[in-house]
Amino acid sequence: MPELHVGERHWSVSTGSNLLDALNQAGVAVPYSCRAGSCHACLVRCQGDVEDKQPDALSPAQRQDGWRLACQCQVTADLRVEAYDPTRDGLSAEVVGADWLNTTVLRLRLQPERGLRYRAGQHLVLWAGQVARPYSLASLPQEDPFLEFHLECRQPGAFSDAARQLRVGDRLRLGELRGGALQYDPAWQTQPLWLLASGTGMGPLWGVLREALRQNHQGAIRVIHLAHDASGHYLAEPLAALAAQHANLTVELWTAAEQAQALAQLRLVSRQTLALLCGHPANVEAFSKRLFLAGLPRNQLLADVFLPRG
Structure with missing residues (x-):
């Protein structure tokens, strides 16, 4: 049976186990949202071979650096895994606006600690502590001095529950910026x-x-x-x-x-x-x-x- 290594810990898992499930079941908190390879919340860095069901979901540079989407990987051999750490790998951003556009939609505006190059329609993973969720950008880089997101908070959820408590001056971490299908040509x-x-x-x-x-x-x-x-x-x-x-x-x-x-x-x-x-x-x-x-x-x-x- 292959072994997973995370820091000083290591344990055996069944061949073919889903990597995300194997990590979370052992108490290694890896966030996820869609489990379809779309949201990218479950990024982990791997040393070793895994069977990746969506190898094209990440850029060649990311894959070369060892990043994988845990939800799309099956464990086939011994593997060393390093979970994405927003405090180390993410970009800090300050909440500069948090207001309700109606009873369920929160408009969140963030000022990152350094400039972020993006296009209208792209996605960004937001981290509140160890809770992550991808959201689409509603801002326009040429006109808005902040990053804007429209969060649907109708239903309870780990991130939306945290978002309801956000106030101006609070800080979040920004994860991976993704392409998205929507842009103007x-x-x-x-x-x-x-x-x-x-x-x-x-x-x-x-x-x-x-x-x-x-x-x-x-x-x-x-x-x-x-x-x-x-x-x-x-x-x-x-x-x-x-x-x-x-x-x-x-x-x-x-x-x-x-x-x-x-x-x-x-x-x-x-x-x-x-x-x-x-x-x-x-x-x-x-x-x-x-x-x-x-x-x-x-x-x-x-x-x-x-x-x-x-």
């Missing part, structure tokens, strides 16, 4: 651009929208935000303000009760349309199916899903 300048979001999926699209407007996008821009009810449209006012300033921007606010009828009436004006989708997997799937039925080519749809905690 200047080559899209003249094409119709649709941004469809559910819940806090509006966060990264808020950044992408402002980037498109900053680059003077010439095509029509259509924003659709789906929420459980009217109170869930937490960016209704700033979206309306942008629409009043830009003649090519239209905003539609849908509720769950209106979703089926609104989707059925969705029509493409041009087959050159580009669609960016973000939110809960079920809503992203519903948007996608309708757009494909309406004739949108698959290579003109980019989607990012917010996976529920696994």
Whole structure:
């Protein structure tokens, strides 16, 4: 049986054991969120060979440095593991804003101790103590002097529970910055651009929208935000303000009760349309199916899903 080594500890595990489970069951606290290789919260550094089910989930440089996603690895031989330490490997950031956009969405603004190069729509892993969770950036690097995140705190959870207690002046640690599927391409300048979001999926699209407007996008821009009810449209006012300033921007606010009828009436004006989708997997799937039925080519749809905690 292969042995795992963590610091001075070592123990035997069954061949083929999931690395994340083997570590957590032995009391080595490795955080995780999706268990699908998407969130990157379970980063560990490995010395030895493991069977990696998603070798392309990390960059070649990260893999060369020994980093792996524990949830995607099976133990096949003796392995030395070093857990990601946010106090050592993360970047410190100060809370400069923590306010509620409605009863469940917390707008968190952070000032990192040094500049962070990012694009609108990317993801960043946030650490509160030893609790980690990936969130999409809602800020725009060219305009905002802070990093902004829109946190859905409707349901209890280790990170959302901690986030509710955050106050200006508190400090968090920033983990890995990830690519994300959603970003604005200047080559899209003249094409119709649709941004469809559910819940806090509006966060990264808020950044992408402002980037498109900053680059003077010439095509029509259509924003659709789906929420459980009217109170869930937490960016209704700033979206309306942008629409009043830009003649090519239209905003539609849908509720769950209106979703089926609104989707059925969705029509493409041009087959050159580009669609960016973000939110809960079920809503992203519903948007996608309708757009494909309406004739949108698959290579003109980019989607990012917010996976529920696994």
